Amino acid sequence: MDKFYRNKADINPATKEYIEAILEAGRNNTNSILTIEALAFLFAKVKNFKKKHIVWFQGIRPEEARMIGSNFVTCLIWNILEYFALKTADIKIFVSQSMLDHYKKKYNISPNNYIIQACFNKNILNFDKWNISKYSTPSFVYAGSMSKWQCIDDMLALFIRIQKNMPNASLAIFTADIATAHKKLEAYGVENALVSSVPLEEIDYEISKYKYGFVVRDDSIVNIVSTPTKINSYLSVGTIPIVSKSIGFTNDIHTEYFLKISSDLDEAASEVLLFNEKILDARDLYKAYSALFSELYSIENFKKKITDLINS
Numbered sequence: 001m002d003k004f005y006r007n008k009a010d011i012n013p014a015t016k017e018y019i020e021a022i023l024e025a026g027r028n029n030t031n032s033i034l035t036i037e038a039l040a041f042l043f044a045k046v047k048n049f050k051k052k053h054i055v056w057f058q059g060i061r062p063e064e065a066r067m068i069g070s071n072f073v074t075c076l077i078w079n080i081l082e083y084f085a086l087k088t089a090d091i092k093i094f095v096s097q098s099m100l101d102h103y104k105k106k107y108n109i110s111p112n113n114y115i116i117q118a119c120f121n122k123n124i125l126n127f128d129k130w131n132i133s134k135y136s137t138p139s140f141v142y143a144g145s146m147s148k149w150q151c152i153d154d155m156l157a158l159f160i161r162i163q164k165n166m167p168n169a170s171l172a173i174f175t176a177d178i179a180t181a182h183k184k185l186e187a188y189g190v191e192n193a194l195v196s197s198v199p200l201e202e203i204d205y206e207i208s209k210y211k212y213g214f215v216v217r218d219d220s221i222v223n224i225v226s227t228p229t230k231i232n233s234y235l236s237v238g239t240i241p242i243v244s245k246s247i248g249f250t251n252d253i254h255t256e257y258f259l260k261i262s263s264d265l266d267e268a269a270s271e272v273l274l275f276n277e278k279i280l281d282a283r284d285l286y287k288a289y290s291a292l293f294s295e296l297y298s299i300e301n302f303k304k305k306i307t308d309l310i311n312s
Helices: 016-025 038-047 061-067 074-088 099-107 132-136 152-165 179-186 201-209 229-236 248-252 265-275 283-296 300-310
Strands: 003-005 034-035 052-057 093-094 115-116 141-142 170-174 193-196 213-214 241-245 258-259
Touching: 003 248, 016 034, 016 052, 016 300, 034 038, 038 052, 038 258, 052 074, 061 074, 074 099, 074 213, 093 300, 099 115, 099 248, 115 300, 132 283, 141 152, 141 201, 152 179, 152 213, 152 265, 170 201, 179 193, 201 229, 213 229, 229 241, 229 283, 258 265
Parallel strands: 003 034, 034 052, 052 093, 093 115, 141 170, 141 213, 170 193, 213 241, 241 258
Antiparallel strands: none
């Protein structure tokens, strides 16, 4: 790949593996350029008009801007940039079918030369590295920021409903924002909880100690089209994801060892309690998750699709 136009924040632990797969796929092609968002694509297109441009649509920027309170003009500019990228990029990478459907409906377009690949940042660990003792106790974990779009309040409201009927349930929160996490736990009266900031190289090991991992989201379009890397991270260490059905990507996951929950918190709590009655066989769980990685998170398949489009 000839060039990679990016912002400093574009490469982080959540995106590194994904980006490296794209760059590796285009390693032998000096006529292609990768960008991650529409503004970077505009600059790359102007400077390198004749090159083959690959754009990874990691998220829907106009709607994300609106969610964080950006003004009308900013959102309008992002809409124009996004439309331009969709219409003129040579290869488009979308993170979900829901994202593609969103663009088709929003702009009344039918993109071609595209790939759909869920976000990932991990490969599945070998079974002998799984902590299978965790399946005997109802332990829950959340790893990530305290940002509003992570729906921490809903997650805690759900957990206290679970804990009311399952008194031995525990919760661990791994976040850099320890103060905010403690305040929220106190506000919701959550008991049997741990808050900690864990070095990046240790986070997988810490997550692997817990039976369930929370990915709670509201039904905004930003979440509907997303494929949170948290899901991939939990699956990789055998932690069972508890994921809101609002995330469209969950429609692609077909296994009994993946818990999709309703937006109604009382219903969601009942779904978790019912699931917890299952008697789990760790090896069956590993087989199911390995199949998901082969189907949804195959790096080799992803690289082959990119290479084929670059060379077409």
